[in-house]
Amino acid sequence: MRRKPSCTMGVTMSPLYFLSVFTQDTPGGWDGGRNNGFVQNGYHDNRMNGGNRYNSGPPRMERGRGGGGFRRGGSYNPVQPMQNAGMFGVYDNKDGGGWNTTKDAYTSFGARPDRGKSAFFNNGGSAPRGSFPDPCGYVLLDSYPRGGFGGSGNSRWVEESRDDEDWSKPTQANERLEQELFAGGNTGINFDNYDDIPVEATGQNCPHHIDSFQDVEMGEIIMSNIALTRYTRPTPVQKYAIPIIKNKRDLMACAQTGSGKTAAFLLPVLSQIYTEGPGEALAAQKSGGQDNGKYGRRKQYPLALVLAPTRELALQIYEEARKFAYRSRVRPCVVYGGADIGQQIRDLERGCHLLVATPGRLVDMMERGKIGLDYCNYLVLDEADRMLDMGFEPQIRRIVEQDTMPPKGIRQTMMFSATFPKEIQILARDFLEEYIFLAVGRVGSTSENITQKVVWVEDGDKRSFLLDLLNATGKNSLTLVFVETKKGADALEDFLYREGYACTSIHGDRSQRDREEALHQFRSGRCPILVATAVAARGLDISNVKHVINFDLPSDIEEYVHRIGRTGRVGNLGLATSFFNDKNGNITKDLLDILVEAKQEVPSWLESLAYEHQHKSNTRGRSKRFTSGGFGARDYRQTSGGGSTGGFGGRGGRQPGGHGGNRGFGGGGKYPLKPHNGATFGCKYYCWSIPQFLGHMSKS
């Protein structure tokens, strides 16, 4: 039963894999001298109390970071973070920068070495920022080359920002900022793989999709920023969403991060803002100036609002927005919890036209009178299902319906969601007007891009098995290890660390700064192993993850799908290995279904278990099927009808209707079977389970 890990490995190979092969140093060595100049006192890892517990490597405090300089260098590209960085990261260690482009950006502009950390200091509020040249102290929080920019020009920005100016014309270029924003280098997206993603758009008078960014007029600012990001071709979701949004239609899109979704809404929204200018918002800001500032800066009236469920996702979107707002008069801001609110308020007061926010912090800001949504004509809900899962619905409704935001029909609203359950359908009904429903299949996830392995591992054997897997995997392939609890994450990270692996962890009890730093270390390849709880399961776009390991399987199949969706992204192959034992009975059948749907190899024991479990479940009676968490929970699910799981009838003796008979369209499931707008397509779960989509997606 135990371990033949090597047999599962070959599938992850791809050209990228070979590119990123470099040797992981011994534990004491990988950390090198990288902290030179980049780490300041006062930057504490709040968990570092262990003294010399970690005797096989650098103290923990040293691990989760050191590359503070990365972030500002554009390495935080959510679409394609650092395919190449892994190659250089280790080599450049000793300079402290970890990434040559970033370092160059600093040195060539004579920046202070500590600037690279300012993102974290800003969040933590502990940096003596007053001594910084103004914009340089702001990394995350200042997207503008505004005043005192080391001689690179554009210090006239504030003065130039008059309402009679044409927002569609680019502002002055800024070489340094440009380098900072776009240094991420080529996106590395394999667009050929993207072409396999199926998309279906339904709704009245649906605008036709585009095939090239040139097919739709987005203005020179957007076009030049597209060029700078080197997005050569639109991804499938962009092909459809951009013309829909440009045509001022509301949109409900089933799509996930990793499909190019962020740019799919940022590009057309920003483009429209550039075309239309600030309108009444600027006037309101001036006349409503209760404040001392000449523009009355106390309250900001963003023109566009993007809501996201997690802080990290909000940050990703913000970073993307900064790129497309380059050389424009639009100033993006981001607010989220866990960071110093005073800092964020000060940033807002510098001007905020596009706001990215997590719901709780935004409500806070609104109640403090820092944000008015009166002129917010663009609303984006990203990962809407996740936000509802996390209990944000009251805050969302508070923001959208119970304040001053323009009503639907006046504002333009775009919702993105991986799934389309009843709750989301209701939200769509309430927030959207005459919307287009867009179903975007995804490269990855349960598609055949990901090889899914399930192995039986008793709890006591998990660590040992994990080490085998890690050893068999290319040392610098990014590996994401999921555990169920925060405590478990800490414990496993400690264990791996003591075993000499360059790893870090992310979970909800770590400080925001640590979370961001851990992600960063992982992305950059400096810590190619990330131990994570559910916080990292969804939305995070780390494009290069080769292997997802479910050290602990989740109890919820949705969670499982989201987790494994962290690999096999942007068209690459991925591997997902799950440790299964008798504690995982609750996910047995759902897991089997997923494996079958994705045409994966199914261990015979899993099939037997699922059959037994189902049998047991059936003998307990039907009512059980509707208890949450009970075995029949997935009967609520709308897949695509018997067809998508059509292999079922012949498998394991199950009958097609054996799941309760309410699968698929037309069944008696919990959810309405159609999207609210009457479109004929919709599924609670995953768009790629639609049979014809599966057909499209199968790869040769």
Added chain:
DNA sequence: AAAAAAT
């Protein structure tokens, strides 16, 4: 039961 998120 756990996790996330405003404090």
